[in-house]
Amino acid sequence: MAKIEVTHVGSLPRTQEVVDFIFAREREEPFHQDAFDAAMAKAVSDTVKRQVDAGVTIVSDGETSKISYATYVKDRYTGFSGDSPRNAPADLKLYPTFLKRLAESGGTPKYARPMCTGEVTSKGQGELEKDIANLKAAMAEHGAERGFMNAASPGVISLFLQNDFYPTRKAYLDALADAMKAEYETIVAAGMDLQLDCPDLALSRHMLFNDLSDDEFVRIAATHVEALNHALQNIDPAQVRIHICWGNYEGPHVCDISMDKVFSTLMDARARYVLFETSNPRHAHEWTVFRDRKAEIPEDKILVPGVVDTTTNFIEHPQVVAQRLERFTDIVGADRVIAGSDCGFGTFAGYGAVDPEIAYAKLGALAEGAGIAGLRAAGAAA
Structure with a gap:
């Protein structure tokens, strides 16, 4: 049987206790560190158990302790203070009544986005080491053999x-x-796969660089990958995942740059595993880019298409999941495809469009669909 592994992008719904602790820290309100640490350890254990129960074979800690996938760096590195200007994606600006509704419904999370106002240096790996210990303990407790941990890319931090x-963007x-x-390097040394979150390679086109042409943006995105590859120079690409997306929000997405435009830049990253959206209705057709440009996909790349959506509460039918996966297994083979999600289910602490119970039901459908696709691939090969 051709087994198709099952994973997701990383962030998962957080409990209210976890959210309360995270925002107490965010607002610099008093809290007991021991109680914070105990809550995170328990929540990670529960999160890993639910992934295993759903059929996920490559698990994460759900980014439990982080306020968000990018701005957590302000808590672990020096050089950040104040606040950055908010800039709504260009597609939402085209539909101001929808943007207003989104804001009024709490769809635009409020948390600090400080500017870089000084030299960026690490405060040490203490917080990360706690996250790693929690994930490894949870994996051992619940029988998960393989795990990954998210980290912000240089480009998404700059976004x-x-x-x-x-003095310059490059600097x-x-x-x-x-x-x-x-x-x-700490994540990889601990035996985890490293996932780099890189929405800057797509989302930032219509969020920060909407005054540029696509070609001008692609040149900027290339500098982001160059910086990322520099940071990864001592790491085996076989232990690295890269995730690209156009923004994990329900919206028009009519200003999104095409996958075809950013394809080469994405393939240049020193990462074996490539995670990308294919359930998003503005990008579901772009599986054909991988088909038509198959010769440009390095032979060691593993494709991890998002075959369940993360912005709606529809639970995909497993047959739909299987069909979406088969588009890619037909291109590169079942041994080079892993089932994934479009994006995270809990991108920001306390915010997620998908109900927590439905999020795990989607992961269950993802696993069931991967099983169907694996059986079909095995049958075709027999």
């Missing part, structure tokens, strides 16, 4: 924590790459 210190990216290098 959300904008530069007001370094800022270089400083971020140097600072994040130890975090990346």
